[in-house]
Amino acid sequence: MMPIEQNISRAISAEALQAYQENGYLLLPHCFSPAEIDVLSAELPVILAEDTPRRIPEINQVSVRSVYGSHTSNAVFRCLTRHPRLVEPAMDFLGSEVYVYQFKVNAKVAFDGDVWNWHQDYVFWLKEDGLPSPRIINAVVFLSEVNEFNAPLMVIPRSHKEGVIDVPAYNGTVSGNDKSSADRSAWISNLTAKLKYALDRNTVTRLAKQYGIQALKGPAGSVLFFDSNLVHASANNLSPFDRNVILITFNSVENIPVAAGRRRPDFLVSRDHSSILPVTDDAMLSFVGCKPNSGAASH
């Protein structure tokens, strides 16, 4: 799909790698075909309807905000986490083999989809999971067209170069090791519109004045890679258009979390650290015509 250079075996070009390193993100339109996106989208109704602790509601308690960890039970999503168009660039960006640290469907539904306040991702994984370094990357697959009306991801380009911008957590709670409901309430706020490590407003204002803001829009099938220290946010979705994306976080196999004493659930911080062996490029198409969530194929 992307040009391979003569001397270096990479899925992405030197120019794309440089752009990523400079801006902290790379947006690739038309990465997946409409047929592939249809395969993925067909799984959504079942995934969103499933009553599980991995499903996080919006604060209004009506709509689904996110569903985590579906790749462990759903064959189509498992296939996506191993797709070469995601895994190979991730390996290039991180310079090593990778594994899936976290998987989620973010359903910013029409009318109800709520905000994600300005934040960096890595600080959560550093403070909550003991992740040693920001050698971890997000890949966002657009299942819907993302346009100016349905709350595109807003990023501050180059802000990843600031490293971890420390912020006092809005409460002092740290996730414990038990599975009680009190423990759930400790980590769940990080998944709602009330983020524990949201950036302070003066910092966001300073960075936006220095670097500007970009809204990352594109057709369904686009893929966005972004650095775990890139400052980002998204507004509420007041439009009548859903904005569904899948966000897969790939971690370097050389960057395993060290805080063994703490334990967020596996669907937030995977304990399966085995390197991903990519599937074939046409793997997603093997699901065409399959009944959604059948689990028939096993890539």
Added chain:
Amino acid sequence: MMPIEQNISRAISAEALQAYQENGYLLLPHCFSPAEIDVLSAELPVILAEDTPRRIPEINQVSVRSVYGSHTSNAVFRCLTRHPRLVEPAMDFLGSEVYVYQFKVNAKVAFDGDVWNWHQDYVFWLKEDGLPSPRIINAVVFLSEVNEFNAPLMVIPRSHKEGVIDVPAYNGTVSGNDKSSADRSAWISNLTAKLKYALDRNTVTRLAKQYGIQALKGPAGSVLFFDSNLVHASANNLSPFDRNVILITFNSVENIPVAAGRRRPDFLVSRDHSSILPVTDDAMLSFVGCKPNSGAASH
């Protein structure tokens, strides 16, 4: 400022009038100069800080959402309501002389500015004030640059042709004739993010699919005229950029409210029905160098 046709004495061209009638809105960039916008903006801190029932907070009770009726006490804003670049097009659009039905500053402040759900304006004035016809128009003056990040007004072009789309109010309360706090709570919800006559989602979805959505952006100094039946909304402002606008509603002098029994406050439905006599085109510049809110000049 705008071309005048040979045969008809109008402030706006036949093409502009036709575009307005067809789309339900007309956006005129660079209508006011930076010097004029500076004069208007200099008044904002005093207006927003004033503790008055005319000031409406956001639901978070921290930021100011709107301040109504400031043109009755502030010389600069009074001048704006009489400015020929607003009044003359308004007269052309409505085909009669006009008066100020309502004046407000909408301060969609950085980070905190909350949503306006999808609605039409005229239904509020019909049901709450007994306004006979939609022969009334909004003029929005951009004091800030309105861009894709600070929650521009979203409109559904041509939706004004649907006329009044009736919606059941979310509560049955109708404003009474007394000034009690219960009465205040009856009309105040129309001014917050919880609108009484918000459109239902099926209707918005149908109209957006039929007509599309436009986000109306432009530099500070732009003026937007829009029809009182045009379906519109705006998202929350998650950006670090304020989005301050002044919204002046001009009513035809041939369209006086008839529901004398009801009585929303004067700052929501003005009892001064006298025709506006426009000031001179350079009137705003007479305030340059004046102390804000001094009330020195009287246009």
